[in-house]
Amino acid sequence: MRTFGASTGGASSGAASSGAANTTAASTVEVRDLRVHAGARELVRGVDLTIAPGERVGLIGGSGSGKSLTAYALMGLLDDELHATGSVTVGGVDVLRAGERTMSRTRGRVASVVFQEPMTALNPLMTVGAQVAEAVLWHGGGSRAAARRRAVELLDLVRLPDPAGAARSFPHQLSGGQRQRVVIAIALANDPALLICDEPTTALDVTVQARVLELVAELVRARDTALLFISHDLAVVGAMADRVAVMHDGRVVETGPVREVLGAPRHEHTRALLAASGTGGPRTRPAAGVGHSALEPAAPDARPVFLAEDGTTPLIRARDLRRDYPGRRTGLLGRSAPVAGLRGVSFDIAEGAAVGLVGESGSGKSTLLRLIAGLDTATAGSVEVAGCDPATADRAALRRLRGDVSVVFQDPAGSLDPRMTVAQIVAEPLHGLPRAETADRVREVVASVGLPPDALERHPHRFSGGQRQRISIARALVTRPRILVADEPVSALDVSVRGQVLDLITDLAGSHDLTLLFIAHDLGVVAQVCDRVLVLADGRIVEGGPVGDVYDRPRHPFTAELVAATPRLADALRQA
Amino acid sequence: MRAAAAVLRRLGIFALTAVLASMVVFALLAVVPGDPAQVALGLTATPEKLAAARAEMGLDRPLPVQYLDWATGLLGGDLGTSAVTGRPVGPELASRAWVTAVLVAAGMAVAVLVAVPMGVVAAVRRRRPDGMLLSGLSQVGIAVPAFLAGLLLITVFAVRLQWFPSGGWTRDGDGLADLLSYLVLPAISLGVVQGAVLARYVRSAVLDVLREDYLRTARAKGLPPLRALLRHGLRNAAIPVLTVGGVQLGVMLVGAVVVEKVFVINGLGSMLLEKVGNRDMVAVQGIVTVLVLAVLVINLVVDLLYTVIDPRLREAP
Numbered sequence: 001m002r003t004f005g006a007s008t009g010g011a012s013s014g015a016a017s018s019g020a021a022n023t024t025a026a027s028t029v030e031v032r033d034l035r036v037h038a039g040a041r042e043l044v045r046g047v048d049l050t051i052a053p054g055e056r057v058g059l060i061g062g063s064g065s066g067k068s069l070t071a072y073a074l075m076g077l078l079d080d081e082l083h084a085t086g087s088v089t090v091g092g093v094d095v096l097r098a099g100e101r102t103m104s105r106t107r108g109r110v111a112s113v114v115f116q117e118p119m120t121a122l123n124p125l126m127t128v129g130a131q132v133a134e135a136v137l138w139h140g141g142g143s144r145a146a147a148r149r150r151a152v153e154l155l156d157l158v159r160l161p162d163p164a165g166a167a168r169s170f171p172h173q174l175s176g177g178q179r180q181r182v183v184i185a186i187a188l189a190n191d192p193a194l195l196i197c198d199e200p201t202t203a204l205d206v207t208v209q210a211r212v213l214e215l216v217a218e219l220v221r222a223r224d225t226a227l228l229f230i231s232h233d234l235a236v237v238g239a240m241a242d243r244v245a246v247m248h249d250g251r252v253v254e255t256g257p258v259r260e261v262l263g264a265p266r267h268e269h270t271r272a273l274l275a276a277s278g279t280g281g282p283r284t285r286p287a288a289g290v291g292h293s294a295l296e297p298a299a300p301d302a303r304p305v306f307l308a309e310d311g312t313t314p315l316i317r318a319r320d321l322r323r324d325y326p327g328r329r330t331g332l333l334g335r336s337a338p339v340a341g342l343r344g345v346s347f348d349i350a351e352g353a354a355v356g357l358v359g360e361s362g363s364g365k366s367t368l369l370r371l372i373a374g375l376d377t378a379t380a381g382s383v384e385v386a387g388c389d390p391a392t393a394d395r396a397a398l399r400r401l402r403g404d405v406s407v408v409f410q411d412p413a414g415s416l417d418p419r420m421t422v423a424q425i426v427a428e429p430l431h432g433l434p435r436a437e438t439a440d441r442v443r444e445v446v447a448s449v450g451l452p453p454d455a456l457e458r459h460p461h462r463f464s465g466g467q468r469q470r471i472s473i474a475r476a477l478v479t480r481p482r483i484l485v486a487d488e489p490v491s492a493l494d495v496s497v498r499g500q501v502l503d504l505i506t507d508l509a510g511s512h513d514l515t516l517l518f519i520a521h522d523l524g525v526v527a528q529v530c531d532r533v534l535v536l537a538d539g540r541i542v543e544g545g546p547v548g549d550v551y552d553r554p555r556h557p558f559t560a561e562l563v564a565a566t567p568r569l570a571d572a573l574r575q576a
Numbered sequence: 577m578r579a580a581a582a583v584l585r586r587l588g589i590f591a592l593t594a595v596l597a598s599m600v601v602f603a604l605l606a607v608v609p610g611d612p613a614q615v616a617l618g619l620t621a622t623p624e625k626l627a628a629a630r631a632e633m634g635l636d637r638p639l640p641v642q643y644l645d646w647a648t649g650l651l652g653g654d655l656g657t658s659a660v661t662g663r664p665v666g667p668e669l670a671s672r673a674w675v676t677a678v679l680v681a682a683g684m685a686v687a688v689l690v691a692v693p694m695g696v697v698a699a700v701r702r703r704r705p706d707g708m709l710l711s712g713l714s715q716v717g718i719a720v721p722a723f724l725a726g727l728l729l730i731t732v733f734a735v736r737l738q739w740f741p742s743g744g745w746t747r748d749g750d751g752l753a754d755l756l757s758y759l760v761l762p763a764i765s766l767g768v769v770q771g772a773v774l775a776r777y778v779r780s781a782v783l784d785v786l787r788e789d790y791l792r793t794a795r796a797k798g799l800p801p802l803r804a805l806l807r808h809g810l811r812n813a814a815i816p817v818l819t820v821g822g823v824q825l826g827v828m829l830v831g832a833v834v835v836e837k838v839f840v841i842n843g844l845g846s847m848l849l850e851k852v853g854n855r856d857m858v859a860v861q862g863i864v865t866v867l868v869l870a871v872l873v874i875n876l877v878v879d880l881l882y883t884v885i886d887p888r889l890r891e892a893p
Binding site: 075077080081107108115120124126138139172183 | 703792797798808811812
């Protein structure tokens with residue numbers, strides 16, 4: 001049994017604490033007063049961190065808190081323009097003073113790292129097997145053929161189906177979760193003493209996230225590898241770590257066992273992070289003992305899901321809505337069968353409802369959004385939005401429809417033209433209004449999203465992520481729409497501002513009598529904003545109804561899996 | 577399988593474009609003023625003689641018939657007979673095109689040899705004095721006109737040092753060594769300037785690649801920076817550079833005319849200028865067609881090279 005000191009760096013392994021004062025030699029990681037400068041700015045301001053062999057430490061903090069920089073410093077991979085001082089010892093190597101020669105034998109052998117973005121972490125021009133084999137060859141030597149065989153073993157270890165086939169494929173032929181497994185295989189190729197995971201699952205779907213986390217936890221435990229797990233998601237960190245360190249503004253503000261720090265936080269910043277992260281979310285897991293077999297059969301419901309009261313006219317009405325995309329080319333002129341984006345969905349949504357659309361990537365959420373917003377036309381079936389079917393509507397009706405339906409996109413940085421001022425951006429959807437009235441509407445709507453009046457003449461780059469999303473919301477509301485469609489509006493935002501933006505959307509939906517369609521992969525976010533939820537899987541609606549019912553008593557296995565895969569702090573603390 | 581189909585499709589597109597391009601070239605030159613019969617007989621020719629000459633040259637037939645006649649000749653390597661010289665265009669064009677092809681290929685080789693190391697070092701050491709110096713040098717190189725570079729090279733290496741001839745080209749019976757001695761100076765003056773341009777693109781492509789996550793993954797495996805760049809970066813950086821290199825090659829085919837003039841080489845570019853001056857429309861038509869086809873072939877090769885480099889393009893939709 002390990003003992004954890006409550007103070008910074010006070011943790012020590014059993015062996016070390018039984019020894020004398022020399023805890024350093026036994027620690028896998030020993031960081032003392034680490035400071036990272038970019039020119040005159042100090043980004044990391046004196047971090048102390050100790051990780052005992054086999055210990056699993058979580059590092060939590062908002063973006064810009066310095067947690068990733070700390071991880072890079074541990075690997076000796078800081079950018080050239082950053083300068084680190086203090087002392088960092090990893091597996092006995094003095095990282096900040098070691099030369100490139102020593103570090104190139106340390107990285108990947110003593111310490112490895114798995115980064116956030118699996119889609120771009122692998123060389124697109126090289127087979128996966130060659131990239132894993134390279135890690136083996138670089139440190140172990142041996143023959144090329146032996147390294148290739150070892151690569152296949154490693155791909156098997158991270159449980160890729162058909163590891164030999166996977167080794168021959170290129171990264172683009174694998175999914176995000178599979179690619180992250182490959183990166184894990186590379187990281188563990190030489191059985192390092194330390195594995196650093198920097199937000200390894202943030203870019204993945206929840207169910208994929210759950211499986212990847214499980215894999216990491218299992219491998220780390222089996223090999224007694226020390227783990228430094230970095231995340232902004234407290235529930236994930238809670239499940240992965242024994243001990244956590246909370247970073248804020250370049251410092252570790254609190255550290256201790258998971259249960260203490262997240263159960264009874266002492267520092268105000270930890271409390272703020274806790275408050276901001278997933279306070280909503282599925283309330284309870286499905287009753288214990290209810291396996292998938294006890295649930296209804298997997299066949300999706302073909303009947304329409306009525307989210308509108310009987311007798312009222314629904315604002316959005318979809319019947320057997322299909323959208324097929326052309327298949328890939330085969331041979332000279334042929335094409336394979338069309339790929340279905342939506343395989344026939346039917347539902348009614350009442351005016352004023354707040355409906356969440358939940359599903360994994362590729363489930364058809366965005367396709368449905370595009371059809372409702374009139375940005376795309378269905379292959380078959382019909383959708384009627386505010387009495388207008390975009391497939392048959394004339395130009396004038398379509399224009400009215402586009403005024404009635406507004407969209408807020410995921411990435412506030414990418415969806416705002418950097419060369420336009422806020423006033424120009426917000427005014428853009430308005431056509432043919434007198435100049436004075438346009439200016440009035442813009443001022444009014446910018447004020448309603450909580451931006452200061454002097455924001456109008458500024459350009460998007462002057463604003464933070466949360467403020468930029470407020471600008472997007474203002475642009476969406478300026479046409480006075482009846483329906484607001486939000487496509488993952490907070491997933492690109494820092495945890496600390498997510499709550500504010502969600503509150504804003506809820507408030508505005510109420511005050512503007514909006515019908516809200518809210519797309520998210522995160523069940524917790526949906527629960528915070530919506531009263532109804534539609535669950536999509538593989539182009540079909542598998543379940544729909546009031547949020548509480550669906551989360552507490554999921555009828556479809558997919559929903560149950562989704563609910564179960566969603567990390568929850570309470571569960572993490574219970575297990576800790 | 578799928579890759580083979582993609583290649584076949586690309587070849588089909590090439591053939592179609594080539595046919596369309598030959599039509600455009602033919603149509604353009606048919607519209608341009610300058611009646612070959614008039615050119616052949618001079619301004620004093622009587623209308624009867626003109627008509628007779630036109631009939632003899634087949635110019636009185638409808639344009640589509642003339643095109644088909646010309647195009648079928650083209651397929652058999654017959655580019656028509658010049659109204660000015662009375663000799664077939666083909667043989668002269670072939671010998672001139674060969675000269676230019678050798679010159680441009682050598683120039684491009686010089687350009688790549690200059691650009692790749694220069695661009696890579698300028699990118700990797702962008703914040704060090706030597707990297708900035710290389711960056712600056714490539715800008716200077718872009719600003720130096722090829723003819724000036726040629727004159728400088730002639731002054732130093734041909735006139736002062738007398739290492740290489742100051743101009744001219746090989747004659748029949750010369751060996752490879754002679755060809756090289758004639759080739760060195762023009763290839764360098766053509767290649768250095770193009771290399772300076774290309775170096776800018778190599779630099780920015782390498783800078784982009786240096787920011788890629790997979791390079792960070794390679795570093796995290798333990799590969800030292802340079803090794804990571806060589807193994808994982810260069811092939812990725814080659815993709816945008818290949819695009820620019822292909823365009824440059826096409827431009828150089830005609831652009832080499834400046835260097836050809838300085839070094840008194842009878843290439844394709846100088847032939848085009850001559851024939852335009854003589855109003856030898858049949859020859860101009862032949863030269864332009866050959867140039868267009870050469871550019872199309874370059875594009876085809878570049879496209880096929882993309883698929884060799886990038887596995888994602890082998891199964892493009």
